[in-house]
């Protein structure tokens with residue numbers, strides 16, 4: 419399926435039935451991180467690489483490579499602050515979240 | 517060949533479900549639901565079907581589970597009634613907009629309040645804009661026959677929409693009638709296997725169901741849905757033709773009863789059509805040219821065909837077993853009158869509200885409606901197009 423055939427300029431006949439998307443991982447193409455005004459900050463020096471923050475993120479916005487987390491994917495982080503709470507090392511800081 | 521039996525409408529529909537042998541049935545097992553899930557779950561317990569029965573904690577969950585199962589690729593059905601369907605409301609739209617051909621056995625009963633559990637059409641009429649196909653039955657046989665035709669209509673590639681098979685609460689759900697059941701094998705062959713092109717459990721293709729349609733997509737999605745709905749009429753007729761081959765029973769978009777030469781006509785839905793046919797017969801004996809049009813397919817609404825069938829009548833009474841509280845009449849009245857107007861019909865039209873909350877409707881009352889139509893036609897006008905039948909005053 420060519421997702422680019424579906425756009426804001428295509429006619430109703432060209433939409434898939436029920437707006438279904440026949441492709442995986444397409445949410446990566448939508449920068450929903452734009453929706454938030456607040457963002458977490460990664461203090462790499464304090465991080466123990468325990469990776470406890472990774473699975474709690476509802477937006478998969480904490481990338482992991484070679485068993486190590488990297489900086490936040492701000493294109494998709496919605497600023498919910500859940501990761502701040504999961505971190506025992508104080509390596510994630512965010513305005514208004516303890 | 518078929519087998520003659522005596523069954524309640526609930527049993528008859530449950531037997532149709534057994535013969536179809538669906539993959540999944542999520543249903544809320546107690547009030548306000550009907551005996552249909554109860555009968556069906558006994559078939560599951562007895563190993564007569566391969567269905568996964570999910571006894572959910574509410575009707576909202578029943579429809580949610582049905583959506584998930586159908587999207588996964590499972591042929592799914594459910595059954596409910598009245599405020600049970602009202603609790604499904606939000607999910608009804610989701611099922612339809614995602615183009616999931618779920619079948620629902622709906623026993624029409626009043627919505628509270630005031631609190632009432634008896635027959636009228638306020639539940640399904642309220643959901644008429646949810647984007648489901650709606651088919652109504654006059655008696656137990658029709659409810660059974662309609663249910664067997666449900667999937668071939670709903671799953672048709674041009675349609676792919678959920679379908680509600682409606683029957684009248686208590687009157688054609690609990691009352692026992694003679695019925696002719698089809699052979700299990702005939703039903704199985706008629707309904708066939710379910711092979712959706714796209715489904716979530718397909719390992720060869722990843723997919724997402726129900727994405728967020730922002731304002732730049734929502735209208736196009738609705739138009740596409742409306743377009744699929746417009747295909748239903750022809751598909752329903754084609755399926756009915758095939759069904760006649762295995763059953764000998766013929767169905768259309770609606771039934772015309774002594775209508776071709778009628779001067780005065782009634783448009784009606786559901787079990788009261790049986791009562792009204794008796795009234796038509798009695799009046800014909802007296803030389804009154806009375807006729808009847810009984811709606812089978814209400815969604816989509818076969819407006820042109822109805823206007824065509826009523827083209828020659830002098831006056832028509834449209835009977836609503838649901839109030840819309842618009843101060844103008846009921847939903848059927850509004851739709852039939854719109855159909856007549858679009859067809860530039862000259863027929864006088866009046867809308868009656870009757871039978872709400874299980875109020876009985878008698879043959880003599882329907883005869884009175886025809887008598888009133890004769891008077892209206894003689895006067896050449898209808899002063900009050902919104903009336904109640906059988907109301908104490």
Ligand code: SF4
Nearest residue numbers: 465466468469471505
């Ligand atoms: S929970 Fe904290 S310490 Fe552990 S990986 Fe995440 S940021 Fe690093």
Ligand code: SF4
Nearest residue numbers: 475495496498499501
């Ligand atoms: S703030 Fe929320 S969305 Fe952003 S990375 Fe943390 S858990 Fe994920």
